Amino acid sequence: MVKTVGQAAAELGIEAHVLRHWEQVGALTVRRDGNGYRVYDDKTLEQARTVRKLRRVGLSLPEVIAAISPRKAAAQAVVRAKIAVLESEIAHRQQAMTFLQHTVECRHRYLDDCPECATFVREA
Template sequence: MKARCVMQTIGEAAAELGVAAHVLRHWEEVGALTVRRDGNGYRIYDETALEQARTVLKLRRVGLSLPEVVAAMAPKKRDAQAVVRAKIASLQREVVRRQQAIVFLQHTVECRHRYLDDCPDCAQFVRDA
C-alpha cells in the first residue's frame, strides 16, 4: 500500500479528488477553499486543504451551488445551518414534484385512453400542475 503524501501539488490534489485543477483554483477564487502557498507561490495542498476540498466536493454533489457551499462553510454555525436548512426544504419540494411526476407518468403508461387529451384523469393531472 502506498504511503499517503502529506503535501500535494494542485495536480496531485485534483487527481485524488477526481476534479480538474481549474476547479480547485475556482473554488479558491470564490472563497470555498483556502490553500497555503509555498515560497515560490505554488499552491500546497496539505491534509487540511484536502479535507476542505472533500467537503466542498460533497456539498456540490448533494446539490449545493458554489455560493451555497461558501455560505454553508461559514464560520458561524447558525449562518451555515440556515443555508443547509433552506437546501433541505428545496430538496424536499423537489422530491414531492418528482413523486407527482412518477404518479402522472405511471398513469399515462396504464391509461386506457388512446390519447392523453381524451383522459379526464390526465387532464386533472395537467390542471393540478
C-alpha cells in the same frame, strides 16, 4: 505529506483549475510554500472534499461558502434552504411519475378522454 495542485486535483477527481477557482472565490483556503506554490496538506484536501461533496449535492459556490461558514446558524440556514428546494423537487418528480405511470396504464385510447388524466393536467 503535502501535494501540488495537480496531485490534489487528481486525488479528488477534479481539474486543477477547479481547485484554483474554489480558492479564488473563498471556498477553499490553500497555503503557499516559500516559492509561492500552492501546498495541499491533509486538512486542505479534507476541506476540498467537503466543497466537492456540497457542490455534488447541488449547492452553488456562494451556498458552499455559507455552508462551511464558522457561523453555525448561517450554515444551517443555507442547508435548510437547500433541503426545502430538494424536497420540492422530489414532490414535483413524484407527481410527474404518478401522472406518467397512469398514462402508461390508462385504459382510454386518448389521454384527453380520461377524467383522471384531465385531473392531473389541471393540477399545478
